[in-house]
Amino acid sequence: MKATPQRKKPIFYLSKESGTIKNPFEEFKYFTVPTHDLPLDQIVQSTEAVMDRIRWGYEKLLEEEAKELVWMVQYNTIIKAYEVAEKYVKEVDYAAEDIEDFCFALENTQKIPYLIPGPAGVYISALCNYAKEEEIVLKLSELKTEINLLGFRLPKGKRLMIDGDTGDFTGIGLEGGELAVEGNAKNWTGAGMRGGKILVKKNIGLHTGEWMMGGEIYVGGRVRGLGNIVEGKVYERDKLVYPGKTKYPNLYY
Amino acid sequence: MEEQNYQSIVEKIWPKLKKKHLYPQIPVPRIREATPPKQDGMEENEGVGLEMKEKQMTINGAFISRMKDKMPGHQVIEALLDHGITHYTFCPWDFQTHLMLYAEAKKVTGDKELAKQVANYFIDVIADTHCVKKRFTEIPELHRNLTKGTVEEVIAFLYQKIWGVDLGISPSKMSVKGHGDVVRRLARIPYLDRSRWGESIKKFARSLKPLLVVEQKEQGPRGGKGDRHPQGEHDLNHYSNEEIDQGLRDYAKQTMALSEFKDVVEDFSDELKGTGYGMEGGMGRGRGNPIDADILFYMKLAENYSIPLKKLPLDEKGSLHPHSHSPWEIGSPYQDVDIWTSFGKIMPGITQIWTKKEGKGRGKSEGSPDCLIAIDSSGSMINPRKSLSYAVLGAACATNAYLQNNSKVAVYNFSDAPMGGKDILDYTDQREDIYRVLCKYFGGGTALDLEDLMPLIRVKKSLDFFIITDMKITNLETLIGFFEQIQNRVTAVHIGDNPYAARFQKAVEKKKNISIYTVKRKEDIPYIVLGRIRDYFNPTHIKNY
Numbered sequence: 001m002k003a004t005p006q007r008k009k010p011i012f013y014l015s016k017e018s019g020t021i022k023n024p025f026e027e028f029k030y031f032t033v034p035t036h037d038l039p040l041d042q043i044v045q046s047t048e049a050v051m052d053r054i055r056w057g058y059e060k061l062l063e064e065e066a067k068e069l070v071w072m073v074q075y076n077t078i079i080k081a082y083e084v085a086e087k088y089v090k091e092v093d094y095a096a097e098d099i100e101d102f103c104f105a106l107e108n109t110q111k112i113p114y115l116i117p118g119p120a121g122v123y124i125s126a127l128c129n130y131a132k133e134e135e136i137v138l139k140l141s142e143l144k145t146e147i148n149l150l151g152f153r154l155p156k157g158k159r160l161m162i163d164g165d166t167g168d169f170t171g172i173g174l175e176g177g178e179l180a181v182e183g184n185a186k187n188w189t190g191a192g193m194r195g196g197k198i199l200v201k202k203n204i205g206l207h208t209g210e211w212m213m214g215g216e217i218y219v220g221g222r223v224r225g226l227g228n229i230v231e232g233k234v235y236e237r238d239k240l241v242y243p244g245k246t247k248y249p250n251l252y253y
Numbered sequence: 254m255e256e257q258n259y260q261s262i263v264e265k266i267w268p269k270l271k272k273k274h275l276y277p278q279i280p281v282p283r284i285r286e287a288t289p290p291k292q293d294g295m296e297e298n299e300g301v302g303l304e305m306k307e308k309q310m311t312i313n314g315a316f317i318s319r320m321k322d323k324m325p326g327h328q329v330i331e332a333l334l335d336h337g338i339t340h341y342t343f344c345p346w347d348f349q350t351h352l353m354l355y356a357e358a359k360k361v362t363g364d365k366e367l368a369k370q371v372a373n374y375f376i377d378v379i380a381d382t383h384c385v386k387k388r389f390t391e392i393p394e395l396h397r398n399l400t401k402g403t404v405e406e407v408i409a410f411l412y413q414k415i416w417g418v419d420l421g422i423s424p425s426k427m428s429v430k431g432h433g434d435v436v437r438r439l440a441r442i443p444y445l446d447r448s449r450w451g452e453s454i455k456k457f458a459r460s461l462k463p464l465l466v467v468e469q470k471e472q473g474p475r476g477g478k479g480d481r482h483p484q485g486e487h488d489l490n491h492y493s494n495e496e497i498d499q500g501l502r503d504y505a506k507q508t509m510a511l512s513e514f515k516d517v518v519e520d521f522s523d524e525l526k527g528t529g530y531g532m533e534g535g536m537g538r539g540r541g542n543p544i545d546a547d548i549l550f551y552m553k554l555a556e557n558y559s560i561p562l563k564k565l566p567l568d569e570k571g572s573l574h575p576h577s578h579s580p581w582e583i584g585s586p587y588q589d590v591d592i593w594t595s596f597g598k599i600m601p602g603i604t605q606i607w608t609k610k611e612g613k614g615r616g617k618s619e620g621s622p623d624c625l626i627a628i629d630s631s632g633s634m635i636n637p638r639k640s641l642s643y644a645v646l647g648a649a650c651a652t653n654a655y656l657q658n659n660s661k662v663a664v665y666n667f668s669d670a671p672m673g674g675k676d677i678l679d680y681t682d683q684r685e686d687i688y689r690v691l692c693k694y695f696g697g698g699t700a701l702d703l704e705d706l707m708p709l710i711r712v713k714k715s716l717d718f719f720i721i722t723d724m725k726i727t728n729l730e731t732l733i734g735f736f737e738q739i740q741n742r743v744t745a746v747h748i749g750d751n752p753y754a755a756r757f758q759k760a761v762e763k764k765k766n767i768s769i770y771t772v773k774r775k776e777d778i779p780y781i782v783l784g785r786i787r788d789y790f791n792p793t794h795i796k797n798y
Contacts, residue, residue: 033275035387040415044443097438101456108452137434139459142361 047101050094054102057088058123065119078172081119082152085126096136099127103140103147121149121167128160129153140164146186151179154196168205171198174215190217191227209234209242256314259284262327263312263334270331273388274338282310282334284317303333303485307493310337323398324391332395335388336484339380340491344450348492348500349507351376354454356508356517361458365520367465371458373487374408378457379444381484385416386445393418404464407432407439414440435460489524495601497528498553499583505553509775511641514553518546547638548688554641555649556583558775562654562783565742567620567715576610586657609659621658622715623680624783626651627706628691629722631668631699634748637692643772644721647746647781648691651719652684654783662687663709668695670702677705680713700727703735710739717783721746721772724753733760736767743767744783 061084106120124147128136134157140147141164148167151160156176165183174193181198187205190198195215203221210227217234226234226242234242263282271277285304302316312333320329345351354375359368384390396409397420410422414436427433438460442453489497505514518525522544530544581590581604595604628648630637637645648664655662661680664687668674674695678686699722710716718739724747726732736743743766747754750771761767770781 033387036385038382038386038415039417040382040386040440040444043415043440044446047441097441101441104452104456142455142459 047098050092050098051101051105053092054094054098054127055105057085057092058102058106058120060088061085061119061123078118078122078149078152078169081122082126085119085123086130089123089126089130094127094131096131096133099124099131099136100138100140102127103138103143107144118148121147121169122152125149125152125154129155129158131158135159135161137161138163141183148186151177151198154179156196165202170200174198176215184221187224188227190215190232193217193232255318256284256286259312259314259317259326259330262330266327266331266334270334270338274335274342277338277342279308279310279338279341282312282337284314285311286314302329303337304490305337305340305485306490308341310334320395320398324394328391328394332391333484335384335390335392336377336380336395339384340376340487343383344379344447345376345487347503348489348496349503350450351487351491352500352504352517352521353507354450355520356513357451357454358458359516359520361455362462362465367462367469368458368520370465371454371461374404374461375454375457376487377484378408378411379450381412382415382444393420396420402468403430404461404468407435407461407464410436411439415444432464435464489521489528492528493602494528495583497525497530501549502553502556502583505550506557509554509641511547511550511637511639514550515546518544518549522546545689545692547692548685551637551645551649551692552684552688554646555653558646558650558778560650560654560779560781560783562621562658563742564619564621564658565715567622573609575607577608578605579608580604581606621655621660622717623661623663623713624651624655624717624719625663625665625706625709625713626687626691627665627667627701627718627720627722629668629699629720629726630666630694630696631674631725632696633699633723633725634694636694636696638694641775643775643778644723644746644748645691646775647721647772647778648719649688650778650781651721651744651783652687652691655717656682656684656687664690665706665709666690666693666695667699667701667705669698669700670705671700672697674698675702675705677709679709698727699725701732703731706735710741716741718743719746719783720744721748723748724751724757726753729753729757733757736761736764740766744770744781746770746772746781748772 061081064084065081103124124138128138128151136159138150138161140162143164146165146167149169149172150162150166151171151174152169153173153175154160154171154177158177159180160177161180161182163182166181166185166189168186168188169191170181170185170189171179171193172188172191174190174196176194176196178197179199181200183200184202185198185200185204188207188210189200189204190208190212191210192212193209193215194213197215198217199220200218201220204217204219204223206225207227208219208223208225209217209229209232212227212229212232214232216232219234219236221237223234223236223241229242232242233240260283263284267281271279302313302320304311304313312330317326317329320326345354351372355368355372358371358375359365362368362371381392381396384392393412393416396412399405399409401409406422407427409420410424410427410432412418413420413422424433427436439457442456443449444453446453492500501518504517508514525544530549575591578591578594581595581599581601583601585606587599589606589609590599591605591607598604626648628644630644634644635642652662659682661682663680664676664678666676666678674697676690676693678690681687710718718741720743722745736745737760743764745757745761745767747757747769750773754771758769761769768782770777772778772781
């Protein structure tokens with residue numbers, strides 16, 4: 001075990017002129033290194049402030065959602081959580097880069113109490129939907145957790161590109177926007193979407209397009225299983241698989 | 254002639270530079286003469302302005318000459334030296350930080366060369382930004398005049414944004430190329446916040462990776478050398494052997510993860526070999542063999558823990574007396590330091606220790622005997638080459654303790670010994686050989702063969718016995734019977750608690766020469782006292798049986 005280092009006593013010496021004890025480092029007492037204010041300081045400071053606001057909104061969402069203790073993925077729960085998220089997100093002035101930073105902050109920072117993939121996904125979706133930018137790129141390939149519900153209610157005119165894999169319920173309730181996933185997406189992707197486009201570069205899970213009312217899903221890899229689709233199109237490697245001969249949901253091809 | 258002129262400029266401005274950087278302990282930089290062009294017309298390190306080897310900075314005279322049409326020589330020299338000094342005084346500061354930055358970058362890029370490039374750029378951005386913020390420097394002027402590739406242009410645009418100075422990069426040009434977005438992301442990183450460098454380099458790597466990948470494809474493989482940075486490469490040449498030793502030791506302790514350490518060491522294996530790491534000779538240095546990252550991990554990690562070794566009266570041929578000097582290394586005991594020839598300093602490279610030699614007298618004196626280490630590598634133990642094994646770490650610490658007291662160590666690594674699952678190393682003081690046998694893993698059943706141990710015990714008049722196991726030994730009764738017979742000091746360490754360990758404790762509880770320790774966490778290791786004979790008063794933190 002390391003012993004606590006003892007604080008060194010100041011060194012004093014006897015001044016010849018005055019005959020009094022003098023600290024030889026006295027003249028350094030007010031020594032300061034001149035520093036220049038850089039725009040970087042301002043940028044970092046404002047980024048931190050925005051991140052604090054975003055974090056605060058997320059914590060509020062968790063607080064309100066924690067009343068139900070267990071977060072169940074039911075459509076009315078999601079809508080309720082989204083409304084809460086919207087309320088806090090609208091108050092913050094942020095940029096698209098802040099959303100990506102928040103995604104990583106969810107995993108890395110001690111300041112955020114916990115990452116719950118459901119509410120986190122709803123909150124990130126709200127951030128994307130209310131961002132000023134029309135195109136948002138989230139480079140999430142190093143995230144250890146696959147976030148659920150990304151792209152929820154993405155409106156027309158918005159394009160969300162996700163570099164990495166996504167969890168369940170990706171792009172549900174899509175409202176005309178374009179969602180591109182440069183990786184895999186799990187189950188229930190595009191469920192209940194009304195319009196727009198979902199592009200998944202690799203594979204997609206079960207119940208794809210469940211209760212989908214419109215729009216298109218393009219999958220570069222394999223579709224593990226389709227859901228009960230009402231209307232819309234699903235392509236697997238450029239081949240139309242719905243509407244097609246597959247009638248039964250969640251069958252392996 | 255020009256070089257002499259540059260050297261006189263360096264000597265003239267050096268005192269001012271030292272003062273500006275608060276007097277770092279760095280020797281006067283040198284000017285390197287321009288080397289004659291090679292047959293292919295390319296000069297070695299043509300575009301590099303500054304080289305750093307250990308703490309010696311060398312400025313390329315040809316680089317200054319090439320730049321002199323754009324800015325005065327003394328300004329180029331000052332800017333290069335400001336940059337170089339900041340590497341020593343701020344970033345990366347030490348080898349451990351360099352390794353940490355590289356390891357974090359590799360997590361994002363997944364490629365060794367890209368990770369090295371990312372770490373180089375990141376370190377340069379931090380050093381230059383620190384300099385611009387805290388010192389009056391010509392670095393911005395140097396960047397304005399450097400010839401730039403795509404990535405350098407992006408970095409220069411970043412500087413423009415975060416320093417607020419014009420470096421001649423047009424924002425419209427950046428937007429056209431689509432680099433504006435990259436710079437916007439890069440500009441948000443808190444470069445000067447040391448505590449966040451780990452997460453910052455990941456963000457930096459994520460943003461810069463696409464550009465580096467494109468550049469790598471365009472330029473092809475560079476033979477492990479990375480880009481030619483005008484402000485110098487950041488390789489292991491920066492660091493002295495002692496700094497590398499210390500860095501590896503700290504990095505092993507900080508990560509405590511074998512796989513991470515292994516990855517980094519393997520990525521730097523060429524450079525480490527260049528600095529003398531080859532697992533032959535003392536402290537893991539020497540040339541010849543490939544680097545065994547697993548062994549190096551335990552070696553460096555064990556250097557962070559020191560466990561005491563109780564001495565005992567030995568049949569002595571004579572007492573030890575100081576005979577000759579040898580260099581002191583980090584981890585060596587302080588009590589043998591010769592303060593007179595070390596100028597009162599504890600510093601690798603300066604400090605010397607007395608090497609003691611045995612005299613011709615007779616009688617008894619205190620000393621440490623040789624040690625036989627028995628280590629269990631059965632299936633119930635952790636494979637030391639897959640993850641951190643406390644058994645190997647504990648045995649490694651014991652090895653260090655005996656070797657540092659000039660004793661020899663023999664190793665009996667056993668699994669199902671009667672069936673051949675064993676490895677025996679005779680008494681030696683070769684640390685690497687001992688570690689190699691300690692790190693061997695059999696993964697089978699657990700049984701000792703006393704026939705193997707007896708020859709190792711019989712040859713020694715006084716001997717300590719160190720056994721580390723989880724006690725799930727099939728012939729535990731035989732082992733207990735054996736321990737009841739011998740009078741040697743026995744240090745028995747069991748990993749975790751189980752009924753077998755309890756049985757062993759109960760069986761040998763009356764034997765005063767046997768001390769038993771439990772290791773559940775790595776923090777328990779320093780509490781082991783080697784060769785301890787139980788007495789009436791015991792420290793409370795040691796469990797006695």
